[in-house]
Structure formats: structure tokens, C-alpha cells
Amino acid sequence: MERESRPGRRRTTTLRRGVDNRDMFSQMKIFCIAAIETGVQGLMKEFNQIRANSIPPAQLVKTAFDRNPEKNRYKDVFCVDETRVVLNYPSQTEDYIHANWVDVASVKRRFICTQAPKENTVDDFWRMVWQEGCRSIIMLCNIIECGKKKCEQYWPAEEGESKQYGTVKVTCNRVVQEEKMLTISNLIITTGSNNVLIEHIAWNDWPDRGVPNNFLAPFRLLQRIKNQTHVVIHCSAGIGRTGTIVGLDVADTMFNDGMKVNMRDVVRELRLQRHGSVQTDIQYVYIHRCILALSENRKVRILYLFIS
Numbered sequence: 001m002e003r004e005s006r007p008g009r010r011r012t013t014t015l016r017r018g019v020d021n022r023d024m025f026s027q028m029k030i031f032c033i034a035a036i037e038t039g040v041q042g043l044m045k046e047f048n049q050i051r052a053n054s055i056p057p058a059q060l061v062k063t064a065f066d067r068n069p070e071k072n073r074y075k076d077v078f079c080v081d082e083t084r085v086v087l088n089y090p091s092q093t094e095d096y097i098h099a100n101w102v103d104v105a106s107v108k109r110r111f112i113c114t115q116a117p118k119e120n121t122v123d124d125f126w127r128m129v130w131q132e133g134c135r136s137i138i139m140l141c142n143i144i145e146c147g148k149k150k151c152e153q154y155w156p157a158e159e160g161e162s163k164q165y166g167t168v169k170v171t172c173n174r175v176v177q178e179e180k181m182l183t184i185s186n187l188i189i190t191t192g193s194n195n196v197l198i199e200h201i202a203w204n205d206w207p208d209r210g211v212p213n214n215f216l217a218p219f220r221l222l223q224r225i226k227n228q229t230h231v232v233i234h235c236s237a238g239i240g241r242t243g244t245i246v247g248l249d250v251a252d253t254m255f256n257d258g259m260k261v262n263m264r265d266v267v268r269e270l271r272l273q274r275h276g277s278v279q280t281d282i283q284y285v286y287i288h289r290c291i292l293a294l295s296e297n298r299k300v301r302i303l304y305l306f307i308s
Contacts, residue, residue: 021256021258023258024255024256024258024298025298025300026258027254027255027258027259027260027261028255028291028294028295028298028300029295029300030260031251031255031261031291031295032291032292032295032300035288035291035292036292040285043281043284043285043288044281044284044285046264046284047267047278047280047281047284047285048281050264050267050268050271050284053268054268054271054275054276055271055272055275057076057078060078060080060275061080061081061082062078062079062080062081063081064079064081064084064095064096065078065079065080065081065084065096065098067096068094068096070120071096071097071098071118071120071121071124072098072115073098073115073116073118073236073237074115074237077098077115077237077238077239077275077276078275078276079098079099079100079275080100080273080274080275083100083101083102083273083274084096084097084099084100084101085097085099085100085101085112085114085128085132087124087127087128087131088131089127089130089131089167090127090167093127094124096124097114097121097124097125097127097128098114098115098121098238099112099113099114099115099128099232099238100112100113100114100273100274100275101273102246102270102273102274102277103273104246104249104250104253105250105253105254105257105259106253106257107229107253108229109229109230110229110230110231110249111231111232111233111246111249112128112132112134112230112231112232112233113233113234113238113239113242113243113246113273113274113277114128114232114233114234114238115234115236115237115238116139116141116150116151116152116234116235116236116237116238117151117152117154117234118152119152121152122152122154122165123165123166123168124166125154125165126154126165126166126168126170126189127166127167127168128232129168129189129198129232130167130168130189130191132230132232133196133230134198134230134231134232135196135197135198135199135228135230135231136198136199136200136201136224136225136228136231136232137198137199137200137201137231137232137233137234138201138203138221138225138231138232138233138234138245139151139200139201139202139203139234139235140203140206140233140234140235140241140242140245141206141208141234141235141236141241142204145207145208145236146208150208150236151234151236155170155172155185155187155200156170156171156172156187157172157175157185158172158175159172159173159174159175160172167191168189168190168191169189169190169191170187170188170189170190171187171188171189171190172185172186172187173186173187173188173197174186178201179217179220180205181203181204181205181206181212181214181217182201182202182203182204182221183201183202183204184199184200184201184202185199185200185202186198186199186200187199187200199224201221201224203221203241206235206241208235208236208240208241209240209279209280209282209283210280210282211244211282211283211285211286212286215286215289215290215292215293215294216290216293216294216297218244218245218248218290219248219252219290219294221245222245222248222249222252233245233246237276237279238274239274239275239276239277239278239279240276240278240279240280240283241283242274242277243267243270243271243274243276243277243278243279243283244278244283244286244287246270246274246277247263247266247267247270247277247278247287248287248290248291250266250270251263251266251287251291252294254266261291263284263287263288267284
């Protein structure tokens, strides 16, 4: 199938929000100065301290995770009970899926962070999407990475194709190559006589445990879902790339509310809700690089060189 490509658009104007918001500019300036003064090595050290001080696995309450090993993609990526998504649709079915609710600043239930579906959890994934009224799915991994299968093909990828996943029917209505790394699929999900349209957003070139070369692309992605809650987001494990995007959304939301942003505190909070979020020091540094780029894009008045 030849996929449709959209013509190029002016991207910068979509990122400059709150141009009269002095509090936003002030807080972004404070953040940038602190990041530059800390430097790459300092940020990496900061992340290693976060990781060292995270709750150890032996102290996590993860009863459902322990009871369903066959549904967990990785045995060392834990799903804590307190924030897990509990499946209740349809009734009298198993309630476990490796997914956690994550609140973003003042926005409750903004994201569902989950692992990439396995062959035996695809039906559960679509049960969750339907149950929680999700309208967007963000996929940050590929099906195959470095010769290994990292995700099941859990949606119909060709226009006009339909597949049945348990009680949920999914039809691919349209596929668009939004920009080089983003493939957008408009999917219709149906149960009985009810159907809704959802958007599946696939980021095609984000390396596992690594980071992209583009520092504004995450914000263009987040712009697509800026007014939504109950957004499903996953990579393979659902913590590294996933936690990075969620962390950036937390920061951007706080900046636009004129709040002070300390990524150390943000990542600590994310890890309480979705254990292990932001997986590597490189991803932690990338978050800061992205915010520096966003600050430049919004014309925050500060002279600096990007950390490298």
C-alpha cells in the first residue's frame, strides 16, 4: 500500500504557546540556567542518584504482576498495584494488564503507560482501550528492533483491513505519514453497535534505551494530544521511551501553568506511579536538551549554548 504523505508544515508556531505568560518564561529561564550549570555529567550523576533511591523491587506491592507472569513482557519491569489499570470489561474476565495510570501535574489520568502488547495480551490491550475511552495510542517502538521482536502487531496496519481482538473489532480507516518518523493510523474500534475513532501514532526511529536526534519532535507529538486524557502510551517495556515522553509532557504542562520544574522530582514521582520510568541517564539528559530547545523555540530570553 502506498501511504499518504502530508505536505510540509510550519512547525514552530505550534510550539510557541503562552507568549504573554511571564511566569512561563521565567520558569523556563530558571530551568535552563540550572541545566546548563549542572552540565551533562552532573545530570547523569543526578539520574543515577534517582535510580539508586528508587523503591527496591522487594518493597514494591505488585501482587497482580506476580500472579500473572505469562502476561508480563519482562520479569524485571514491574507493574505496581496502586496505579495499575484494572480491567472490568467485559464482566467476569481476568482483570490484569501490565499498565499503570500516570497523572501529569494537575491533569488526572492523563496517560496509561503500558508495555508493548504480547501475543497473549493483545485482546486485553483492546479491552483496556475500549473500557477507558481512549482516543489516542502512542507507540514509541518498532515491532522488530535489533533483530528481536519487541511488540506484537496488535492493530491492522493496511487501509481497509479489519481484525477482531476478542470482543473488539478494529478497522484501519486511513494511514498517513505525518513526518519522517511519525506514522498516523486512523482506526475505528467497534463493540456491538458502538464504534469510535481513535488515532494510532507510531514513532518509527526511536532507538531502544537511546534517544532521537530531534529535540522538538516530542513536543509536536504531544501537541496532537494536548486536550486529551486517557492516552495510551507504550514502547517495549513501557518505561524508558514512554517515561521520557511523559516526563516532557509533565514539564511542559507545569511551565504553561507558570510552575517551577525540577526534573529530579518529576522523574521520582513518575517512578512511583510507573516503576522504572525514564530508564537511562541518556534519556534523562535528553529531556533537558528538549526543554532547552523548546525554550529557544519560544524565544525565552537567555543566552546559552546547548549542553552536549
